[in-house]
Amino acid sequence: MTIRNQAYIAGAWEHxxxxxxxxxxxxLHAECAAGALAxxxxxxxxxxxxxxxxDxxxxxxxxxxxxxxxxxxxxxxxxxxGSSYILHVxxxxxxxxAGKCRVALITLAGRPRSGQGRPPVTGAPEGPFENWVGMTTHTSYGMCAARHMHxxxxxxxxxxxxxxxxxAHAQHNPHAMLRDVVSVEDVIASPMIADPLHRLDCCVVSDGGGGLVVVAPQIARALNRPLVAVRGAGEAVRGPRGGLGLDLTTSAAAVSGPLAFAEAGVTPADIDYASIYDSFTITVLIQLEDLGFCAKGAGGRFVADGNLISGVGRLPFNTxxxxLCNNHPMNRxxxxxxxxxxxxxxxEAHPAVQALDCRLAVATGIGGSLGARHAAATLILERQ
Known part of the structure; x- marks a missing residue:
C-alpha cells in the first residue's frame, strides 16, 4: 500500500x-502538542x-x-x-x-541540558566487550570519519x-544555541573530541522538542493551511551482522533513500531543500552520498563547493x-x-535562508551508531 498523497502535515511547531x-x-511534550495543534x-x-x-x-x-x-x-x-520521528511521520x-486514525499527533521533548540525561536503554550485545575500552557514540562516528578519509x-x-x-544558517535563527558564523579554520582549531572529529564537528546538546500533526487528505483541505503532502517514505536497518558486514562508510539511508524516492516518483535532482540529520558532520556527508546527491566518496568535494549553503549552493540544508547549531534534544x-x-x-523559513520556489523536500535521519547497528528513515514531502 502506497502512502503517496494519503496524508498531509497540517501542524508543525518547534519549542x-x-x-x-x-x-x-x-x-514540554504538552507544550509541543499544543503548539503543533494550534x-x-x-x-x-x-x-x-x-x-x-x-523520550x-x-x-x-x-x-x-x-x-x-x-x-x-x-x-x-x-x-x-535519531530517525524515530522521521519514521513516525x-x-x-x-x-x-489504513483507516486506523485521521488526526495523528507526534511529540518529542527532552531535558538533557538541564540534567535529565538520556532515558535508559538496553545495551547492545557487544556492549560488555566494547564499553570497557571506551567505545562511545563519539568514537564510533570518529571511526567512520577516519575510514572515509582513508x-x-x-x-x-x-x-x-x-x-x-x-x-551560516543559524545566524538567522533567534532560538539557535550557536548563532556565530564559523570558518573552516575555526572548526579545525576547535579541540579534538574523537580523532578526526573536532568539537565543532559535533552537535549541540539542548533541552526542547517539537510537535507535528499529520492528517487525512479531507481534513487537510478543510483546514485552510498550506498543503504539505507526504509523497514518499522509506526505512531500513543496517548492522554488522556479527562483524561479517561491517561498512563504516555506508548508512542505512542507502536503502531508505531509494525506497522513498521510488515511492515519491522523483529523483535527488528534483529536491529543492534537504533536512539531514546531523549528529556529527560525518553523519551528513555519508547520508548525502547514500541518498544519491553525489557519488560515494565525492561527498567531501560536494560540501566544500558550498552546495549546502542557502543562496549559494544547489542543495540548501538544515536552514x-x-x-550542529540549533538544537538536539534527547539524541533524537x-x-x-x-x-x-x-x-x-x-x-515560512527565514527570508535569508528560504529556498527559492521550494516544492520538494527530503528529510532523513540516522538512529543508532553509524557504521554499525543503526536505522535510517527518509521522507519526501511536497508542497501542493
Missing amino acids: PTRLAPDKSTPQ DAGLSVGDVDGYFCAG APGFGGLSMVDYLGLRVRHLDATETG AHAAQAIA EYGTTSEQLAWIKVAAS DGGG GGITKVIEAVRQLRG
Whole structure:
C-alpha cells in the first residue's frame, strides 16, 4: 500500500527553549502538542492517533496519552534513536491510509541540558566487550570519519564545510544555541573530541522538542493551511551482522533513500531543500552520498563547493542551523528536520535562508551508531 498523497502535515511547531530547568519533560511534550495543534487549527479532542519514542515518559507513550488528555484508537511508540520521528511521520501516514486514525499527533521533548540525561536503554550485545575500552557514540562516528578519509581522501577541512553551512544558517535563527558564523579554520582549531572529529564537528546538546500533526487528505483541505503532502517514505536497518558486514562508510539511508524516492516518483535532482540529520558532520556527508546527491566518496568535494549553503549552493540544508547549531534534544533531533522542511515548503523559513520556489523536500535521519547497528528513515514531502 502506497502512502503517496494519503496524508498531509497540517501542524508543525518547534519549542523555542534550549534550556528548561523549570519544566518537566511531560510539560514540554504538552507544550509541543499544543503548539503543533494550534498551528494546524485543531484541538486535543480532534486527535485519534498518538506517536512518540523513548523520550516520552512511561510505558511506550501510555502515560503521555493520559497526561495529554487524548482519546486515541492508534498508538505507536517505535524507538529508533535519531530517525524515530522521521519514521513516525511515515507510520502516521500509513495508519491514516489504513483507516486506523485521521488526526495523528507526534511529540518529542527532552531535558538533557538541564540534567535529565538520556532515558535508559538496553545495551547492545557487544556492549560488555566494547564499553570497557571506551567505545562511545563519539568514537564510533570518529571511526567512520577516519575510514572515509582513508578510502576516499576526505579531509577534515571538507567536513568543516558542513559546520560552516549550518552556522551560516543559524545566524538567522533567534532560538539557535550557536548563532556565530564559523570558518573552516575555526572548526579545525576547535579541540579534538574523537580523532578526526573536532568539537565543532559535533552537535549541540539542548533541552526542547517539537510537535507535528499529520492528517487525512479531507481534513487537510478543510483546514485552510498550506498543503504539505507526504509523497514518499522509506526505512531500513543496517548492522554488522556479527562483524561479517561491517561498512563504516555506508548508512542505512542507502536503502531508505531509494525506497522513498521510488515511492515519491522523483529523483535527488528534483529536491529543492534537504533536512539531514546531523549528529556529527560525518553523519551528513555519508547520508548525502547514500541518498544519491553525489557519488560515494565525492561527498567531501560536494560540501566544500558550498552546495549546502542557502543562496549559494544547489542543495540548501538544515536552514534552521540543524543539530550542529540549533538544537538536539534527547539524541533524537529528527523531528526538527521535518519541522524545518515544512517551513521551507510553506515559504515560512527565514527570508535569508528560504529556498527559492521550494516544492520538494527530503528529510532523513540516522538512529543508532553509524557504521554499525543503526536505522535510517527518509521522507519526501511536497508542497501542493
